Amino acid sequence: MAESSVSVALEGISHRFGSRSVLVDISLIVCAGQVGVVMGANGSGKSTLLKIAAGLLRPESGKVAFTLESKPVEPMLHRRCIGYVSPDLRLYHELTGVENLEFFGRLRGLRLNNDGLRDILDRVGLLGRGRELVGNYSSGMRQRLKYAYALLGSPPILLLDEPTANLDTEGVAMVERVIAGQRSRSGGGLAIIATNEPREEAWGDMSVRLNGSK
């Protein structure tokens, strides 16, 4: 039985904001079981590259290609394949953690029962805190909830921007477990992370270093 394989290819990506070039001809290919790391100074375009990979931003030139089960995925379906964690991402503060997960789960075609919710909250270390309003969460708890959001439906591609921001030691261990789980995901999984932390660079199988603006 042929298990699916997944890959992400960023080919010749260039982007500018106004007159400032942020990314110039950046390429990166990450395959199933691998973790790609995007490094660079502040303002070098790491987050921009991840947004482009997620389909949130259209590059000026270059191409983003996903393959799933060794077949190309239509660009309009890219977002269905990814889990995304980023400082730019916010969940609804006026809803509880569970309500957020139920809402986004429903958008992904999932009907989460109590066991499913318990499981995903347990994975990110929020078990017992899911019924609280997100507005009352600490910044670390919000970061953990973003992981729960990203893992809904077990997407084959994880895009993690500053993956351990606001997390304590236990939270960092949770991220390591998530990345390890993504490598061994049934059907193939991969992750791309954008970071400045040398410790997180060591998680990667390959890396690309951005030079910053010109």
Added chain:
Amino acid sequence: MSRSNTEIDAAARVPSWISEASALLAKDIRAELRTKTAVSAVGVFSFASLLLVALATETLKEVRTVSMLRLPDIVTLTALEAQMRPAWDSPSKMGLLWVLLCFAAFAGLSHSFVHEEETGTVTALRLSMSAGAVYTGKLVFNLIVTLAVAIAITPVYMLITGMRLGSPFVFISVMFSGCLGLAGTATIVAALAAKARGTGALFGAIGLPLLVVFLILLINAANALYTVDAPLLRLTKDVGGLFSFGVLIIALSALTFPFVWEE
């Protein structure tokens, strides 16, 4: 055996945009019931506006009351209005009612998109939903808010100003068509303002040209509503014109919204 591409596509299209839109609508209603942001914005504006209208029209009512005492009972209210205050007849009252409804609704409806943009939740929505589903969910939410505002304000306004009902069916048609046009206009204008990182001022500036057309059509429909024995053709033309404006705005918005929604 691995799934075919068709099967992957089919899986990726679940859920449908209707179920996505209904999930967004349910979320917005739940959040609104919890925070009451739109309700309080609309409520404060409505209360202040109705109070102002009540004070401003007090002298008009006094003149009418005195006049009514002098006239025989057989004189109809329509004839009385025409005789005493030609500029303060029921179509004018309907026009003022819609000015109130427009501003009251705009005070609350801008919240739907601007709040998503300001709080950063728009990124999660863009990753999880199609543009069509977002537009549908927000439009239906805004239509519900607009209808609720109209249902709450109109009876009080009628009591204060003495605005007549006219034909109940035509009246309800005018009110529903107006709400549809208002919700359609407010939804796309709010999306534009939010994308431009706009404020309430921008919301009003973009919406003004559309509102002018909308209010002209509304006054036409109100004139038809309050014309005694108005021919069916005129009612159809004027009330239908108002309804068509709503449908047209929604259709054009649905076509242009994906370009507004995506960066």
